[in-house]
Amino acid sequence: MTPSAKAWLALSLPPVAWFTFEQGLSAVLHADCTRTGIGVVWGLTALGLCVFAAHSGWRLRRAPQTLVSAWMARLALAVAGIFGLxxxxxxxxILIVPACAR
Known part of the structure; x- marks a missing residue:
């Protein structure tokens, strides 16, 4: 995989992880609010994807490549931090507020 493709992957993975976490968890908990354990596991998995993207961006930020890829790698670090948060x-x-408390 080229450094540019790795930078694009590191940049686009956190928003996709967040979107699938939000929408998928909404669908699962709306159908059955007693399944909060899956929400925690899903959240930790999505957070792990953000950590992976940040690690990839960190490794790419100083690699010999074009300036655009280095800039995207640094941007991927910020995006991974924001979406990870x-x-x-x-x-x-999910841990604090019970899902069935309506």
């Missing part, structure tokens, strides 16, 4: 807060909310 959003996923972490939502996972924490």
């Amino acid at each position: 959003a996923i972490a807060f939502q996972t924490l909310a």
Whole structure:
């Protein structure tokens, strides 16, 4: 895989992980609110994908490549941090607020 493709993957993986976490978890918990355990596992998996993207961006930021790929790798670090924080807060909310409390 080229450094540019790796940078694009590191940049696009956190938003996709967050979107699938939010929408998938909404569908699962809306159908059966007693399955909160799957939400925590799903959140930790999505958070792991953000950590993987940040690690990839960290490795790419100093690799010999074009300036655009290096810039995208640094941007991927910021994006992974932002979306990882959003996923972490939502996972924490799953643990704090009971899903069936309506």
